Amino acid sequence: MITLALSKGRIFDETLPLLAEAGIQVLEDPEKSRKLILPTNQPELRVVLVRASDVPTYVQFGGADIGVAGKDVLIEHGGQGLYQPLDLQIAKCHVSVAVPAGFDYAHAVRQGARLRVATKYPAIAREFFARKGVHVDLVKLYGSMELAPLTGMADAIVDLVSTGNTLRANNLVEVEQIMPISSQLVVNQAALRLKQLPLRHLMDVFARACHPEALV
Ligand SMILES: Nc1ncnc2c1ncn2[C@@H]1O[C@H](COP(=O)(O)OP(=O)(O)OP(=O)(O)O)[C@@H](O)[C@H]1O
């Protein structure tokens, strides 16, 4: 049995068409069922539903053999014990720095001001501001980062931006793009040795679906 870890929402929704290209179907809809283990039409493949930020942990500790995780989540996790063979080019966005519309971020940086930055991504933010030589106090949040500057709790946020709609709706502006993000296939290194054949087959399924031009 191969266990594939996915998170509900955009990763599940964007992974499904990749599997479908190889005729693999998940037999229950996670939005309708409360089940956490979902069968597929392949008797040897099942899907487990975990939080997006828990996918690397499930794969690292063998709760799943393979999974799909955002690069943002993988960087924060550290990637220990994980083989990362393929960029699936799904769930694409950026990690960016954003501030309230009236805040002169460039001036604050030039002045060497100490900034308070709210984020769900402290590792990415710490590394980015350290490279720039900007002093920051990081405030760890688990969601709704946009609220932090609006309530005066932070000067800036480091968050994911895709269309920019969330920032615009909250009168925030993107002032720096830190890195592009997409989702990555992650595989448990021990499982890859023990279940080599079926895992390589599943990795091929993903490779064919997302990079067909790379295959002969
Ligand atoms: N607006 C977006 N556009 C495109 N991709 C996104 C966007 N927001 C997040 N992502 C990507 O999709 C992944 C999953 O995001 P999702 O919103 O489903 O989970 P989450 O609520 O961030 O996670 P958790 O439940 O663990 O807090 C993120 O890790 C990121 O890589």
Ligand SMILES: O=P(O)(O)OC[C@H]1O[C@H](OP(=O)(O)OP(=O)(O)O)[C@H](O)[C@@H]1O
């Ligand atoms: O630029 P946009 O297209 O508006 O996308 C950006 C938003 O998407 C993500 O939130 P998400 O929609 O996943 O909500 P959640 O993390 O609160 O579930 C992210 O945390 C931003 O708030």
